[in-house]
Amino acid sequence: MPSHCYTAEVPLSVFDEDDLIDDSYGITPMAGLGKPLSLRNRFLRRLSKMIGADVTMQEDEPDVRLDIYLTWKPNQLEQSPAVDKELREYLSGLKDAWAIIAMHQCGLRYDRAREDLWDTVLIYVYCHIDYTIIRLQQCFSLNQPILDDFITTMFGVHENTGSERDCELGDQLIAIQEMVQGYDSSVKQLNTLIQFASRMTRTLSHLQNRLKYLLGKPVFAKEIFQLICAVGFPERAYSTFVRAAKASTVFTETNFHIRLRQTSPTQPLPQQTISTAMLLPRPPLQGKSQATRQALATPLPLLIQTDYADYETSLGAARPFLQKEDRVIGFVRLPAAKRDTVQLIRSVLPGKLVPISSSAFYIFGFVTCDTEDQERHLAGFYAWFLEQARHRRSTFQSLTTAVETNTLADLLNIKNLASFNDYFPRLETFLSAVPTPTVWRLKQFIQDETTDEPPPCLKRDYGFYFCTQREDVAKLKTIYTAILDRVAPLELHAAAINGQLLAFAIQELGVVDPNMRRFLQNDFGVLRIGFDDMEGLERHRKPLFKKVQREV
Structure with a gap:
């Protein structure tokens, strides 16, 4: 069985009264002669079924905030919530889409949010539905x-049974059998089967009884019925999620909480509630509901909040920009250009700065910024560029291609990057340079406090090759930081390509520690020294230091 199935087995029990209720039409379902069935209960039950936990919700502040509590048995917690990154990403996607749907009852943002919500559901249930189709x-x-x-009966070989044929159901049963037999586990076919199965349960009344009559074998008919219902379940749950979010503004701010189930009447509930900030890849938006509405209703402002949350595997806000096949394989397995583009999108769209340690920080020009304020403005520009995209997947492909072909400046100039030249005077030159001066790699490296292992080009061009201790790297970083605080990066670059690092350091700093002077030299004479080029890197590819082994 897949690791995160929303139920332990394909549901083969008798369905509850409203398990097949369709919320896509907006009609209020009734029980008996006049009692409306609860949308709230249906929402909780379908969310519970999808994630395999007990679900309750509480509106602490009416029309402002919704708290949803997910409760697992103690022996389920390790394999389900806190360590399951797919679950964290799934809940984050629900939260984001619900917020927009709750505020926008129609229009482009509403349509996009619905699409994002369906993609979120589809990717999360992929393993389980794939298993169910098998x-x-x-x-x-x-x-x-x-x-x-x-089939023999359907095509009238036995003429005396012709009047008894249920052609409407028979045609759809033959169609779904052919689709299932040709199923290749692709996301596209899985999506098609979910929609088809859901449509069968939605449009064919009394489906289970009709299957029994048509097939003549009650046990087989019951199993087919319940498997078809299981395949179509994600679409029904999706429709319920949309309807619930449209029905109440509390979905503009949803907080998820995880806790363990009480194991006995006398045993208190373990205090292991996991807050939203721990559970989700991004923290909840701060402030009152009006501020939340404003942030989601308009393009991201230029000043955005800093957050260096762990994005090692999450696709985050970049998910809607990816083809479905790329969403399935995940962030780590994406090709480099796609990975860098995802890193940009999943950072700037939720209002975060691109992490300094990421290659996206370098590739998209954040390394040319002198201050955090400039980084925020550049992040805001990229967020605006992405928000304007009418076709997100095409925009993603354009960005990826631009990264691969070094034409990012040309692409962004279409969106008036030139108007930002006063604020980012080095950006266009950096993005257009082929090859790029390695001083920009140096600038990123000395800002990155998470590593003391320089890339090969910095060992060749800026003397890190001569460092034998981690302390040497730290001190050399300090020297170059002091120099770049005084001069433009390309001035230091000119000194490097002319073999004048030590003389330039003395000129700018006045005094250089005698013990550090031996590091201020490079492989002067190499043809492409000073540029992000493969020339002369052969002896610099091995790491300076062995990786520190963590204690077990």
Whole structure:
């Protein structure tokens, strides 16, 4: 079984009264002669079924905030919530989409939020539905003689049964069997099967009884019915999520909390509630509901908050920009250019700075910024560029291609990057340079406090090759930081390509520690020294230091 199935097994029990209720039409379902069925209860039940936990919700502040509590058994917690990054990403996607749907009842942002919500649901349930479809394949195969008799009857070989044929159901049953037999586990086909199965349960009334009559085998008919219902469940849950978010403004700010289930009546609930900030890849938006509405209703402002949350594997806000196949394989397995573009999008769209340690910080020009304020403005520009995209996947492809072909400046100039030249005077030159001066790699390296292992080009061009201790690297970083506080990066670059690092350091700093002077030299004479080029890097590829082994 897949690791994060929303139920332990394909549900083969009798369905509850409103398990097949369709919320896509907006019609209020009724019980008996006049009692409306609760949308709230249906929302909780379907969310619970999807994530495999007990779900309750509380509106602490009416029309302002919604707290949703997810409760697992103690022996389920390790394999489900806190360590399951797919679950964290799923809940984050729900939260973001619900907020926009709650505020925008129609229009482009509403349509995009619905699309994002469906993509979020589809990717999360992929493993389980894939498994369920395989079960359906097996069910059809094991009962092939029954199906053969059914098809023979459907096509009128036995003329005396012609009047008894249920052609409406028969046609759809044959269609879904063919789709299931040809299923190749692609996201596209899985999506098609979910939609088809959901449509069957939505449009074919009394489906289970009709299957029993049509197939003549109650056990087989019941299993087929319940597997079809299981395949179509994500679409029904999605429709309920949309309807619930439209019905109440509390979904503009949703907080998820995880806790353990009480194991006995006398044992208190363990205090292991996980807050939203710990659970989700990004923290909840701060402030009152009006501020939240304003932030989501307008393009991201230029001044955005800093947050260096762990994005090692999460796709975050970049998910809607990716093709479905790329969403399935995940961030780490993406090609380099796509990975860098995802890092940009998942940082700036939620209002975060691009992490200094990431290659996206270098590739998209943040390394040319002198202050954090400039980084915020540049992040705001990229966020605006992305917000304007009518076709997000095409925009993503354009960015990726620009990164691969070093044409990012040309692409951004279409969006008036030139108007930002006064504020980012070095950006266009940096993005257009081929190859790029390695002084920009140096600038990123000395700002990055998470590493003391320089890239090969800095060992060749700026003397890090001669460092034998980590302390040497730290001191050399300090010297170059002091120099770049006084001069433009390209002035230091000129000194490097002319083999004058030590003389330039003395000129700018006045005094240089005699013990550090031996590091201020490079491989002067190499043809492409000073540029982000492969020339002369052969002896610099090995790391300076062995990786520190963590104690177990």
